[in-house]
Amino acid sequence: MLSPTIAKLLIVDDLPENLLALAALIQGEDREVHQAQSAEAALSLLLEHEFALAILDVQMPGMNGFELAELMRGTEKTRNIPIVFVTAAGREMNYAFKGYESGAVDFLHKPLETMAVKSKVSVFVDLFRQRKVLDRQLQALERSRQEQELLLAQLQTARGELEHxxxxxxxxxxxxxxxxxxxxxxxxxxxxxxxxxxxxxxxxxxxxxxxxxxxxxxxxxxxxxxxxxxxxxxxxxxxTGKLSLRPKVFDLSQLVGGLVENFTAQAAALDTHIAIQRCEPLRGEWDEFRIEQVVANLLSNALRYGERQPVHVRVFRQDDQACVQVQDHGIGICAANQQRIFQQFERVATQQASGGLGLGLYISEQIVNAHGGRILVESEVGKGATFTLQLPLATREQQNDQARATSA
Ligand SMILES: Nc1ncnc2c1ncn2[C@@H]1O[C@H](COP(=O)(O)OP(=O)(O)OP(=O)(O)O)[C@@H](O)[C@H]1O
Ligand SMILES: [Mg+2]
Structure with a gap:
């Protein structure tokens, strides 16, 4: 359970004996009474604490109670503190202070009646406590509203994804x-x-x-x-994570050479050709069938989206990577779509009629990732595309062994 809020009360009077008497009257368990002997001292306390109520003596030398109230009204922090004026004048004084619009204003008349003082102060303390509770509830409400907004945004995103x-x-x-x-x-x-x-x-x-x-x-x-x-x-x-690889040592350069030959007829049917430039041999341990699938997809894409322009294939070694580059001069892919095309069923070309299922690159990238390699794409719309397949020349175990040897 929350501990009850301590209500801070400010009493201002130039006579110490009055302060003492008033403090004795209004103090209580969940209250903290602060005393000031001048308006100036009161102001500095007001800026330091959050008061539930200020009881101001009207007649004081220097700044009087009304002037102090005027100042309190002009300051954001103290604007809403309820004020009770203590005055020896008659009840007509009740109308003397009209400017204090916001926050409650009340009067106590000297000589002070014990019961009247106690009950008036209790009313303000209760009010203060209720306001605090309300504030807390408002804050909690605001928090839950923000949480709801966040949830709603998440829901909308999820819904968008689902619809997609x-x-x-x-x-x-x-x-x-x-x-x-x-x-x-x-x-x-x-x-x-x-x-x-x-x-x-x-x-x-x-x-x-x-x-x-x-x-x-x-x-x-x-x-x-x-x-x-x-x-x-x-x-x-x-x-389902069941794409298994069957690695064995083979010459990548030879594989790509053979594949390009297989595509010769297909290229010729489109009135174009595939040129190949390769270093030999480029042996590594990969799943030959799967790598063939990847390169075949890159070649068929280059022909499919290559606008009948010649396709250039390069097989080379770069540091400890074996690389196959397939470059066409066709429709190209805009920067925004260059990541999308690796997702399932993503087909971004406008001539969808000539497209396939949109699975080729997705499957290819998964195969290449499983080999510890990657596929890179560089392209500009209308200027063709270059896909580069990079495969580690060393096997996973060899890489691990090397890493262990260098870290030892
Ligand atoms: N060389 C390229 N030039 C321009 N766009 C390309 C090229 N390669 C792929 N794309 C774009 O990327 C999309 C996805 O290619 P991906 O190989 O995954 O599918 P697909 O060729 O459409 O069908 P599938 O390979 O399943 O028969 C293609 O539909 C095309 O929009
Ligand atoms: Mg394809």
């Missing part, structure tokens, strides 16, 4: 169904066509070279379906 997540999920569903439907439609149409040929006995449609093209078309459609499903599986593996 729901939108992303909806977008994702529509993108996935679209992406799945495209190869599936191709396969279904092919199957129907073949059925038609068969029913008509049109065996020419199945001559070896036609069959060959058919099988290749089927393979492409099936592969794009498999890629889609693999990407979705990777995302759920990453989410």
């Amino acid at each position: 997540a729901v939108r992303m999920r909806d977008d994702f569903m529509s993108i996935v169904s679209h992406e799945v439907r495209t190869p599936l439609n191709g396969l279904i149409l092919e199957t129907q066509l073949r059925k038609l040929h068969l029913s008509r006995g049109n065996l020419e449609a199945f001559m070896p070279e036609k069959l060959q093209a058919m099988v290749e078309r089927d393979e492409r459609q099936i592969n794009s379906l498999i890629r889609l499903i693999e990407d979705m599986l990777d995302v759920s593996r990453i989410r």
